[in-house]
Amino acid sequence: xxxxxxxxxxxxDTAAELFSRQPFHKVLLSDVARVAAVGKGTLYLYFKSKDxxxxxxxxxxxxxxxxxxxxxxxxxxxxxxxxxxxxxxxLARHVYARSFNIELIGYVVTCPVTExxxxxxxxxxxxxxxxxxxxxxxxxxxxxxxxxTARYISGLVxxxxxxxxxxxxxxxxxxxxxxxxxxxxxVQR
Amino acid sequence: xxxxxxxxxxxxDTAAELFSRQPFHKVLLSDVARVAAVGKGTLYLYFKSKDxxxxxxxxxxxxxxxxxxxxxxxxxxxxxxxxxxxxxxxLARHVYARSFNIELIGYVVTCPVTExxxxxxxxxxxxxxxxxxxxxxxxxxxxxxxxxTARYISGLVxxxxxxxxxxxxxxxxxxxxxxxxxxxxxVQR
Amino acid sequence: xxxxxxxxxxxxDTAAELFSRQPFHKVLLSDVARVAAVGKGTLYLYFKSKDxxxxxxxxxxxxxxxxxxxxxxxxxxxxxxxxxxxxxxxLARHVYARSFNIELIGYVVTCPVTExxxxxxxxxxxxxxxxxxxxxxxxxxxxxxxxxTARYISGLVxxxxxxxxxxxxxxxxxxxxxxxxxxxxxVQR
Amino acid sequence: xxxxxxxxxxxxDTAAELFSRQPFHKVLLSDVARVAAVGKGTLYLYFKSKDxxxxxxxxxxxxxxxxxxxxxxxxxxxxxxxxxxxxxxxLARHVYARSFNIELIGYVVTCPVTExxxxxxxxxxxxxxxxxxxxxxxxxxxxxxxxxTARYISGLVxxxxxxxxxxxxxxxxxxxxxxxxxxxxxVQR
DNA sequence: GATGAATGAGCCTTCATTCAT
DNA sequence: GATGAATGAAGGCTCATTCAT
Numbered sequence: 001x002x003x004x005x006x007x008x009x010x011x012x013d014t015a016a017e018l019f020s021r022q023p024f025h026k027v028l029l030s031d032v033a034r035v036a037a038v039g040k041g042t043l044y045l046y047f048k049s050k051d052x053x054x055x056x057x058x059x060x061x062x063x064x065x066x067x068x069x070x071x072x073x074x075x076x077x078x079x080x081x082x083x084x085x086x087x088x089x090x091l092a093r094h095v096y097a098r099s100f101n102i103e104l105i106g107y108v109v110t111c112p113v114t115e116x117x118x119x120x121x122x123x124x125x126x127x128x129x130x131x132x133x134x135x136x137x138x139x140x141x142x143x144x145x146x147x148x149t150a151r152y153i154s155g156l157v158x159x160x161x162x163x164x165x166x167x168x169x170x171x172x173x174x175x176x177x178x179x180x181x182x183x184x185x186x187v188q189r
Numbered sequence: 190x191x192x193x194x195x196x197x198x199x200x201x202d203t204a205a206e207l208f209s210r211q212p213f214h215k216v217l218l219s220d221v222a223r224v225a226a227v228g229k230g231t232l233y234l235y236f237k238s239k240d241x242x243x244x245x246x247x248x249x250x251x252x253x254x255x256x257x258x259x260x261x262x263x264x265x266x267x268x269x270x271x272x273x274x275x276x277x278x279x280l281a282r283h284v285y286a287r288s289f290n291i292e293l294i295g296y297v298v299t300c301p302v303t304e305x306x307x308x309x310x311x312x313x314x315x316x317x318x319x320x321x322x323x324x325x326x327x328x329x330x331x332x333x334x335x336x337x338t339a340r341y342i343s344g345l346v347x348x349x350x351x352x353x354x355x356x357x358x359x360x361x362x363x364x365x366x367x368x369x370x371x372x373x374x375x376v377q378r
Numbered sequence: 379x380x381x382x383x384x385x386x387x388x389x390x391d392t393a394a395e396l397f398s399r400q401p402f403h404k405v406l407l408s409d410v411a412r413v414a415a416v417g418k419g420t421l422y423l424y425f426k427s428k429d430x431x432x433x434x435x436x437x438x439x440x441x442x443x444x445x446x447x448x449x450x451x452x453x454x455x456x457x458x459x460x461x462x463x464x465x466x467x468x469l470a471r472h473v474y475a476r477s478f479n480i481e482l483i484g485y486v487v488t489c490p491v492t493e494x495x496x497x498x499x500x501x502x503x504x505x506x507x508x509x510x511x512x513x514x515x516x517x518x519x520x521x522x523x524x525x526x527t528a529r530y531i532s533g534l535v536x537x538x539x540x541x542x543x544x545x546x547x548x549x550x551x552x553x554x555x556x557x558x559x560x561x562x563x564x565v566q567r
Numbered sequence: 568x569x570x571x572x573x574x575x576x577x578x579x580d581t582a583a584e585l586f587s588r589q590p591f592h593k594v595l596l597s598d599v600a601r602v603a604a605v606g607k608g609t610l611y612l613y614f615k616s617k618d619x620x621x622x623x624x625x626x627x628x629x630x631x632x633x634x635x636x637x638x639x640x641x642x643x644x645x646x647x648x649x650x651x652x653x654x655x656x657x658l659a660r661h662v663y664a665r666s667f668n669i670e671l672i673g674y675v676v677t678c679p680v681t682e683x684x685x686x687x688x689x690x691x692x693x694x695x696x697x698x699x700x701x702x703x704x705x706x707x708x709x710x711x712x713x714x715x716t717a718r719y720i721s722g723l724v725x726x727x728x729x730x731x732x733x734x735x736x737x738x739x740x741x742x743x744x745x746x747x748x749x750x751x752x753x754v755q756r
Numbered sequence: 757g758a759t760g761a762a763t764g765a766g767c768c769t770t771c772a773t774t775c776a777t
Numbered sequence: 778g779a780t781g782a783a784t785g786a787a788g789g790c791t792c793a794t795t796c797a798t
Binding site for chain 6: 406407408418419421422427428
């Protein structure tokens with residue numbers, strides 16, 4: 001019933017694409033099926049409902065983001081300020097490439113939050129909070145409430161990417177955002 | 190078709206409430222009518238369609254926010270850092286009180302942006318940008334790109350309000366956000 | 379929402395007709411709507427679901443049958459054997475005219491029996507049982523178990539009407555059925 | 568396509584069970600396959616369609632019933648009244664044990680009657696009619712229309728078995744039904 | 757102007773049937 | 778022969794919109 005992982009991924013890719021371009025109710029499952037080149041009924045072999053598909057997209061995108069940020073931290077031995085600049089850049093590029101992704105969260109906020117989603121979201125915050133805390137411990141950062149700040153950052157990046165002025169350069173955007181965040185944490189730059 | 194301003198406001202209030210708590214497609218016009226205590230057909234005397242009602246809510250909420258921020262600036266003779274702290278507080282309280290822009294803005298992002306909405310959104314950014322620019326001119330702030338920063342701020346505030354840890358104090362939250370933003374702009378605090 | 383009793387009856391009439399000619403799953407609500415000359419959505423103003431419509435048909439038909447039998451008993455002052463012959467005739471004509479009616483019961487048997495339906499069905503049995511008991515009391519009938527016999531009779535009539543040999547005369551059929559039942563109760567004829 | 572008789576029987580057994588407990592449209596072929604422990608595709612090696620399976624069940628059940636009744640008559644040398652009491656008992660026990668013909672026959676009534684089904688049904692009636700006729704010929708029974716009476720009996724038995732009052736004893740039930748039928752045929756008991 | 761019963765286009769979902777393995 | 782993933786036609790149901798009152 002769900003052997004074909006490749007097909008499942010194709011459905012998720014398609015759904016991610018479509019959900020990022022239109023609000024939930026404008027995305028038709030017949031479109032998803034057509035674009036993914038599967039039968040409409042096939043969707044239901046892999047996902048219980050339209051909502052289920054939606055959340056699956058959300059979870060996959062978000063967890064791949066968090067994973068890539070975590071990998072970045074693991075594979076590089078950096079100072080907290082370098083780490084923060086790095087993950088802000090990753091986040092920005094991710095949001096920029098697939099502007100929906102973080103946007104999808106808007107929907108989810110009003111829904112009964114699933115445990116899995118809550119856990120995932122917390123893991124992003126924990127990641128930020130951990131960096132900030134290390135920076136504070138090393139005397140690099142100043143922050144009265146790392147938990148709050150961790151929550152700022154994704155919102156901040158999201159906003160700038162969504163509403164980026166036309167013609168902006170992505171690299172510059174990442175640099176600017178990182179600088180702002182680091183200054184916000186008391187780093188002199 | 191538009192005599193009864195009081196009724197129109199009641200409809201908008203109701204719609205604002207409902208649209209802020211659920212995704213667009215889960216808000217039924219029959220619910221709006223029932224809660225607003227008007228007939229379903231009456232909605233169409235005041236608004237052309239569901240989309241039209243939605244945008245009317247969005248515009249009203251957003252413009253009242255911008256107006257109250259502008260009023261704050263006009264009625265007080267403050268330094269740029271005081272101004273920024275003030276409007277951040279206003280924004281935070283607004284988002285916190287009516288989490289309207291959760292879904293509201295979420296939906297609108299994927300929609301064909303109307304000119305009016307674009308103008309309104311720009312006015313918020315301009316407001317922030319103006320303060321930042323004045324701060325820079327007065328040597329209070331440092332910022333390489335006030336236009337980008339203006340876009341950060343609302344996203345930042347939105348995020349912290351949406352995902353505020355349980356038990357957080359709103360005043361402290363506002364103070365923290367303001368401090369972060371001001372530090373981000375190079376203010377020593 | 380359900381002012382128009384006339385429209386509701388038209389829907390019920392149509393549904394009764396269609397449900398009597400085809401099994402449940404072959405009856406399309408779009409057909410019901412078309413034949414009843416109402417919109418498809420209108421059906422849902424009067425009935426919660428297809429099942430609900432089905433049961434409404436069943437209940438209406440059955441209760442009208444029981445009511446007409448009861449009226450026959452009330453309006454005539456007859457001996458038990460005359461009463462029994464009369465109600466058997468009424469039942470036979472009813473089944474014959476709308477062969478579905480009793481047939482519908484087949485479906486209902488396998489369903490979670492609603493209280494209302496149970497009550498209605500019991501009222502038919504009670505009606506038969508009452509007549510039989512009066513007959514016994516007056517020394518006209520012999521029966522060791524009027525409750526069981528009451529359950530026979532509708533099944534008996536149903537069967538003969540459904541499977542009546544081609545060319546049979548309805549009056550003769552009623553007479554024959556009544557005779558059989560009365561003899562079954564020990565009446566010499 | 569039809570080698571494995573054992574598997575075919577398992578499918579028929581399962582289908583008989585399920586079709587007798589739920590209306591046609593609620594019985595899913597995937598359920599039949601699962602319960603029968605065969606693949607869904609396998610069903611189509613033995614039966615052309617869902618309808619085909621349905622009628623196969625109906626025919627098998629019904630013909631086994633008729634066969635067992637016929638065997639009873641052949642293997643015992645009885646008087647018509649004994650024969651009738653016997654076959655009524657067989658019928659009652661059959662219906663009682665597998666309420667198959669609740670839904671089964673219910674559905675079939677509204678369907679285009681196949682020739683095979685018609686023939687089978689007629690064989691049951693003929694069996695009853697034959698007994699009745701012999702009883703009349705021997706002066707045991709009185710009946711103006713054995714053909715009609717033959718049609719009563721199965722309906723009568725069916726009804727009592729379906730709607731049997733809770734706690735009833737099957738043996739007593741059979742005795743009572745037989746007595747009623749025999750009295751209906753003018754036998755003094 | 758106000759209403760809400762009526763409408764029907766359109767979507768999600770189901771499930772009998774097929775066919776590649 | 779056996780399987781069950783894949784299919785897509787079809788139907789139940791919803792809900793924005795209309796319009797007669």
